[in-house]
Amino acid sequence: MFTKLGNLIAPYKLLLPLCFGVFIAADDQTVVVTLLPDMLADLRVGVSELDRASWSITGYLIGYTAAMPLMGRISDRTGYRRAFLLAMAAFTLGSALVAVSPDIPRWLYGGPPEYNWLVGTRVFQAIGGGAVIPISIAAASELVDRKHRAIAYGLIGASAEAGGVFGPLWGGGITTWLSWEWAFWLNIPFTVIAAIWILRIPPGKRHSVKIDLPTATVFAALLSLLTIGLVRIGEPDALMASSLALSVVLLGVLVALNNRSADPLFPKRLFQLQSFNYSNLTHFLVGAVLIIGMVTVPLMAASVFGKSPLEGGLQLLRMTIVIGFGAVVGGYVTQRFGARIPSIAGLLITTAGFLLLASWTVDIAEPALTIHLAITGIGLGLLVSPIAETALWGVQADQRGAASSLLSVSRMVGMTAGLAAMTALGTVQFQELVADVPAFSLDPDVQKEILDSATHAGVEVFTRFFLYGAVISVAALIPAWLMTRSRPISSSEGN
Structure with missing residues (x-):
């Protein structure tokens, strides 16, 4: 029995330190969700200021995403092990800076804590965190033979989702027994372990590619301005218009720089692959x-x-823990039956799950709550491996880091855009629903009606979000079907 188990694990054992690093970085995407109330209180930001409060998450997503293409090319040039160590170093320093961010104004100019310092340090921390997933995906395509790659991608995806599972729990436990800063101080010993562990695997192949810093800088600026514009979409103003207009300009500059580069940050050959x-x-x-x-x-x-x-x-654990399980199942199904079945099934199940979440009321209880979240999670998990497997079909060996980073970028840009739209629409919708409700009353019965009105308004806003999720999931069926129409054959794929 143990011999069979060992044989099953053997093809993937070199991925363990990479999966550990992915877990740590993914944890910090979600840990702030449960830290946020305490962080906002310390930094004098009201919980009702949703558009401002969300920047502790949005800033991380921007830094996380902006770093991916650059670090993907660095991985192609230096080998995944050196790139991984560089990412861990940036993430470690960033974690320490986030932990001390309330004190930075006092140290620099004797001022009170400022929320902007937290956002800025989160962006820096995310630059290291964002590099880990594409580096690991690229490494998997080199460390694992083609027969086992679908499950390898599923394991990396499961590690990312496991980090997402653990993040809110970790944050909730930290705020219960310690202060929120400890969630970031405690990253440091784990990143040191990951850095030491990665030294036990091969360094990875190095390719003679150049690092296109100008294009990477324009991409980061484009992403930031686009996010600022999307955040303001619920309340259109000059800032929204100028941000979106500049985004269009920068997109043109990005395309021109990339096309003129001898070794582009976004390899042009990748975009000739329809499946990609x-x-x-x-x-x-x-x-x-x-x-x-x-x-x-x-x-x-x-x-x-x-x-x-x-x-x-x-x-949240009821959904995220099942995503990790679904990622491994999706890898197995992709390996046995191809990418189309888990892709379409995953989206249909996800749609059903979000429709169930959209039916929630203030009276939702067990076991319905857990069942609805688990259905949503299994659908999302099934999608991890078939998308990665399909995206990397036909990609040359010296472009796998870039391809992996672009695939991760697409998801993170989707997350950033989704969060920005949620923030803008949610703030406006909630204000509209409670516009005629008084703020406070000394009459206990009236005050109860005020609280009930606010609660029902919150339920309506949140369930609308779930309905939006179902609609987007249905829309994703079209590109998911098209991406699995054919499998390109390339002699460069190798083993």
Whole structure:
């Protein structure tokens, strides 16, 4: 029995340190969800300021995404092991800076804590965290033979989802027994372990590619301006218009720089692969769906159901833990039957799950709550491996880091856009629903009516988000079908 188990694990054992690093970085995407109330209190930001408060998450997503193409090319040039160590170093320093961010104004100019310093340090931390997933996907294509790659991609995806599972629980536990800063201080010993562990695997192949810093800089600026514009979409103003206009200009500059580069940051050959393009579009839409679930579930738990941060994390666990399980199952199904079955099935199940979440009321209880979240999670998990497997069909060995990073970018841009739209639309919709409700009354009966009105308004806003998730999931069926129409054959794929 143990011999058979060992044989099953053997093809994937070199991935363990990479999976550990992915877990750590993914944890910090979601840990802030349950840390947020305490962080906002310390930094003098009201919980009702949703558009401002969300930047601690949005800033991380921007840094996380902006780093991916650059670090993907660095991985192609230096080998995945050196790139991984560089990413861990940036993530470690960033974690320490986030932990001390409330004190930075006092140290520099004797000022009070400022929220902008937290956002800035989160962006820096995310630059390291964002590099880990594409580096690991590229490494898997080199460390694991083609026969076992689908499951390898599923394991990396499962590690990312496991980090997402653990993040809210970790944050809830930290705020229960320690202060929120410890969630970031405690990253440091884990990153040191990951860095030492990665030295036990091969360094990876090095390719003679150049690093296109100008294009990477323009991409980061484009992503930031696009996000600022999307955040303001619920309340159109000059900032929104100018941000979106500049985004269009920068997109043109990005395309021109990339096309003129002798060794482009975004290799042009990748975009000649239809399966790669459709995989990225599918991943973009899946990212938007995922962020709706990851943010709405704990926020709804706290604001509508009156749960503590730890309880909110446990509620989200019902969905995220199943995503990890679904990722491994999706890898096995992809390996046996191809990418189309798990892709279409995953999206249909995800749609059904979000429709069930959209039916929630203030009276939702067990076991329905867990069943609905688990259905959503299994659908999202099934999508991880077939999207990665399809995107990397036909990709040359010296472009796997770039291809992996672009695939991760598409999901993160989807998450960033989804979060920005949620923030803008949610703030406006909530204000509209409570516009005629008085702020406070000394009459206990009237005050109860005020609280009930606010609660029902929150339920309506959050369930609308879930309905948006179902609609986006249905839309993703089209590129998912197209990405699996044919499998390109390439002699460069190798083993």
